[in-house]
Amino acid sequence: MSIQCPTPNHEDEVVLLGHGAGGRLTAELLDLLVLPAVGGGTGPLEDAALLPGHPGLVMSTDSFVVSPLFFPGGDIGSLAVHGTVNDLAMRGAWPLALSVSLIVEEGLPLAELRSVMASLGKAAQDVGVPVVTGDTKVVGRGAADRLFINTTGVGQRHELLCPSAALARPGDAVLLSGPIGLHGTTVLSTRERLGFESDIASDTRPLHRLVRTLAPLGAAVHVLRDPTRGGLAAALNEIARDSSVAVEIEESAVPVPGTVASACDLLGLDPLVVANEGCLVAFVDGGVAEGALAALRSLPEGAQAVRIGEVLPQGPRGRVTVRTLVGARRIVEMPLGEQLPRIC
Amino acid sequence: MSIQCPTPNHEDEVVLLGHGAGGRLTAELLDLLVLPAVGGGTGPLEDAALLPGHPGLVMSTDSFVVSPLFFPGGDIGSLAVHGTVNDLAMRGAWPLALSVSLIVEEGLPLAELRSVMASLGKAAQDVGVPVVTGDTKVVGRGAADRLFINTTGVGQRHELLCPSAALARPGDAVLLSGPIGLHGTTVLSTRERLGFESDIASDTRPLHRLVRTLAPLGAAVHVLRDPTRGGLAAALNEIARDSSVAVEIEESAVPVPGTVASACDLLGLDPLVVANEGCLVAFVDGGVAEGALAALRSLPEGAQAVRIGEVLPQGPRGRVTVRTLVGARRIVEMPLGEQLPRIC
Incomplete structure (x- = not known):
C-alpha cells in the first residue's frame, strides 16, 4: 500500500x-x-485473516460503537453479529464461532442491556453461529458512551472459494447484492431525529448464505467485499488499489432507494459513501456473471442483486470511475474521512 | 452455576x-x-472456549480498559497481549493468532497511540504470536476514555493438557507461580498518585511458556487459572464452585511483596482480591506436585513458584478457607464487586 x-x-x-x-x-x-x-x-487488507497453520480457517474482529444503540431495522446487538459474520463471509467462510466482549458504561439501564443481548443472541441463532466465549467490562459514567461491543469470529472457508481484494481481473463483472445507503442514512436520521427513519430501515443482515450460494462457482469468484464504512466508494477503491485494476460502474445501475436519495440530497451526502450492513459486492469472471446473479437472486437477501459495472480491460490502475446518467465519466474518490460518525 | x-x-x-x-x-x-x-x-465458565468442530483449538476474548494507559511494568498494549495469551494458556493452549481492535477517543495524541502500539507489537513478538487482523474505531471526545483495546486469540492445545475449572479433585496440590498483588496495586497507585508506584511494578507477563513446561504432566494438571480481576480469592472460589470441592490455603505460604502489603494496609484492601497479570494457579495431582513446582521454577517467570494449599479430602463443597498465621481458619469469600476499577 x-x-x-x-x-x-x-x-x-x-x-x-x-x-x-x-x-x-x-x-x-x-x-x-x-x-x-x-x-x-x-499484503492487501482483507476483511478477515487466514489462521496460521490452519489455512481452512479465517478470523475477523470488529468493535461496534454505533450511536444510538437502537435504530429501525436493528440495534448494536444484531449489528455486532452480522458485521463479523459478514467479514468472515467476505473471505469465503462460514461462521464457526463468535466471541462477544462488552464495554458497558456505569448507569446503563439493565433493561437496555438485556434487550441488546436478546437481539444479539437471536441474530447469532438465526445465523447458526454459537457464541462460545465473552468478556464484560464496566467503566465509570462518562468513560464510555453507553455500550460498545466487540465480536470476533472464526470461520471455515468453503473449499472452492478463495476470494481476495487483490484478485480482481480485467473483464470481471461487478455485482451488487442489493440497494445501498440504507444503514448509514437510517442511523444518522435516527440519531439526529431527521424524520427519514420512519420510512427506512437499516439493511443489517447476515450475508453468509449468499456467499454459500456462490461457492460452486469456486475460483471464478475473485473478490467479495461488504461495503460498510466508507460505502461502495471505499470498497471499490480498495479493490481497485489492491488488484491494480480500473473499475467502472454505471450510475443508473446502482440501486439507491428513493428515501435514501432524498436523505442524501438534503444532507449533502453521496450515497456511494454511505455505509451498508446487508449487501455485498462481488467481482466475478465475466463468463459466470449471469450464473452468479441467478445464484444471488435465489435468496431473499439477494433478490435485488444487479450487475453494476466491470473491470476495464485497460485504464489507470487503482482508479474507480462512474458513468453518469448523462453519459459522462467521473472519478469515484476514496472518501477522505468522516461523513457519518459512529454508524457501526 | x-x-x-x-x-x-x-x-x-x-x-x-x-x-x-x-x-x-x-x-x-x-x-x-x-x-x-x-x-x-x-457449564463452568472457563478462560477460553473450545472451538466447535476443532477440539484442538481454543478461543478467548478480552477488552482492556485500564486507566491510566501507562504504568510501571507495562501499558495497555502489552497488557492486552498478555491477558489474552494467558487466557488461552489457562486452557492448556499455545497462542496461534491474535486479533486487535481499537476504540480510540478523538483527541488522543498520536504519539501515545504509537507508543501503545509499539508496546503491543513488541509483546506479541516476545510471545511469538502474530497479530493477524484488526479494527480501528474512533469515537468523539467524551464518548470513550482515551483508548480501549480488545484482543481475541486462537490457540492450539498441548496434546496432553486438558485443564478445566471443573477438574479439581480432593488431594490436589494448589500451586502459585509467583507473588500476588503487584498489578492491581501498581495501577491503582499510579492512577491515584499514591507514591507506591516508584517501588513496585505490574507483573504483566505471558504465562504460555510456564504452561508448556507443565504439558508433560498431562492429565495430572487438573486446573490452570490466572488470578486477574477479583484476584486469588475469585480464582479459588470459582474453581471450588465449579469443581464442588473445598480448598484450603496457608496464609504464610502466599507470597505478598512488602510494598504490596503496605499499600493494601493503607488502602484497606485484601491482597487476595487484588488483580494479577503475571502469575497462575495450578491445581495438580498431589503426586506430581514436586515435579510441577520444579518445572515452573525452571523458567524465570516461575522462579518464585510455591505450593500454597490443597484440595481438602472433605469439607464444604465450593468453600475456600485460609489458615492464618496464628493457625485460625477464615473463609475466603468471593469478592462482591469493585475494589479496584479499571485495572485491566
Missing part, C-alpha cells in the same frame, strides 16, 4: 474522528502507525 | 461499576442476563 499524501509529523497530532471512518485517514493511520507496530502492512 | 442472592428486579436497575469487577456481581450479570441470551451458562 502506498501513501499519496505527505507524511505529517504525527508526534504533534491527535486522533481525529475521520481516522475511524474507513477512508483515506483510516488507511493512513493503519499504514503509518498501527500496521508497522504489529509487523503487518505488506 | 447457582445464585445465592435473591433475584432483583433488573428492569428498574442499572449497570454498576461492580458488575465489571470479576466478583459476585459480575457472575450475577452473566448468569441472569448475558448467558441466557446467547444460550450459554450450563
Whole structure:
C-alpha cells in the first residue's frame, strides 16, 4: 500500500474522528502507525485473516460503537453479529464461532442491556453461529458512551472459494447484492431525529448464505467485499488499489432507494459513501456473471442483486470511475474521512 | 452455576461499576442476563472456549480498559497481549493468532497511540504470536476514555493438557507461580498518585511458556487459572464452585511483596482480591506436585513458584478457607464487586 499524501509529523497530532471512518485517514493511520507496530502492512487488507497453520480457517474482529444503540431495522446487538459474520463471509467462510466482549458504561439501564443481548443472541441463532466465549467490562459514567461491543469470529472457508481484494481481473463483472445507503442514512436520521427513519430501515443482515450460494462457482469468484464504512466508494477503491485494476460502474445501475436519495440530497451526502450492513459486492469472471446473479437472486437477501459495472480491460490502475446518467465519466474518490460518525 | 442472592428486579436497575469487577456481581450479570441470551451458562465458565468442530483449538476474548494507559511494568498494549495469551494458556493452549481492535477517543495524541502500539507489537513478538487482523474505531471526545483495546486469540492445545475449572479433585496440590498483588496495586497507585508506584511494578507477563513446561504432566494438571480481576480469592472460589470441592490455603505460604502489603494496609484492601497479570494457579495431582513446582521454577517467570494449599479430602463443597498465621481458619469469600476499577 502506498501513501499519496505527505507524511505529517504525527508526534504533534491527535486522533481525529475521520481516522475511524474507513477512508483515506483510516488507511493512513493503519499504514503509518498501527500496521508497522504489529509487523503487518505488506499484503492487501482483507476483511478477515487466514489462521496460521490452519489455512481452512479465517478470523475477523470488529468493535461496534454505533450511536444510538437502537435504530429501525436493528440495534448494536444484531449489528455486532452480522458485521463479523459478514467479514468472515467476505473471505469465503462460514461462521464457526463468535466471541462477544462488552464495554458497558456505569448507569446503563439493565433493561437496555438485556434487550441488546436478546437481539444479539437471536441474530447469532438465526445465523447458526454459537457464541462460545465473552468478556464484560464496566467503566465509570462518562468513560464510555453507553455500550460498545466487540465480536470476533472464526470461520471455515468453503473449499472452492478463495476470494481476495487483490484478485480482481480485467473483464470481471461487478455485482451488487442489493440497494445501498440504507444503514448509514437510517442511523444518522435516527440519531439526529431527521424524520427519514420512519420510512427506512437499516439493511443489517447476515450475508453468509449468499456467499454459500456462490461457492460452486469456486475460483471464478475473485473478490467479495461488504461495503460498510466508507460505502461502495471505499470498497471499490480498495479493490481497485489492491488488484491494480480500473473499475467502472454505471450510475443508473446502482440501486439507491428513493428515501435514501432524498436523505442524501438534503444532507449533502453521496450515497456511494454511505455505509451498508446487508449487501455485498462481488467481482466475478465475466463468463459466470449471469450464473452468479441467478445464484444471488435465489435468496431473499439477494433478490435485488444487479450487475453494476466491470473491470476495464485497460485504464489507470487503482482508479474507480462512474458513468453518469448523462453519459459522462467521473472519478469515484476514496472518501477522505468522516461523513457519518459512529454508524457501526 | 447457582445464585445465592435473591433475584432483583433488573428492569428498574442499572449497570454498576461492580458488575465489571470479576466478583459476585459480575457472575450475577452473566448468569441472569448475558448467558441466557446467547444460550450459554450450563457449564463452568472457563478462560477460553473450545472451538466447535476443532477440539484442538481454543478461543478467548478480552477488552482492556485500564486507566491510566501507562504504568510501571507495562501499558495497555502489552497488557492486552498478555491477558489474552494467558487466557488461552489457562486452557492448556499455545497462542496461534491474535486479533486487535481499537476504540480510540478523538483527541488522543498520536504519539501515545504509537507508543501503545509499539508496546503491543513488541509483546506479541516476545510471545511469538502474530497479530493477524484488526479494527480501528474512533469515537468523539467524551464518548470513550482515551483508548480501549480488545484482543481475541486462537490457540492450539498441548496434546496432553486438558485443564478445566471443573477438574479439581480432593488431594490436589494448589500451586502459585509467583507473588500476588503487584498489578492491581501498581495501577491503582499510579492512577491515584499514591507514591507506591516508584517501588513496585505490574507483573504483566505471558504465562504460555510456564504452561508448556507443565504439558508433560498431562492429565495430572487438573486446573490452570490466572488470578486477574477479583484476584486469588475469585480464582479459588470459582474453581471450588465449579469443581464442588473445598480448598484450603496457608496464609504464610502466599507470597505478598512488602510494598504490596503496605499499600493494601493503607488502602484497606485484601491482597487476595487484588488483580494479577503475571502469575497462575495450578491445581495438580498431589503426586506430581514436586515435579510441577520444579518445572515452573525452571523458567524465570516461575522462579518464585510455591505450593500454597490443597484440595481438602472433605469439607464444604465450593468453600475456600485460609489458615492464618496464628493457625485460625477464615473463609475466603468471593469478592462482591469493585475494589479496584479499571485495572485491566
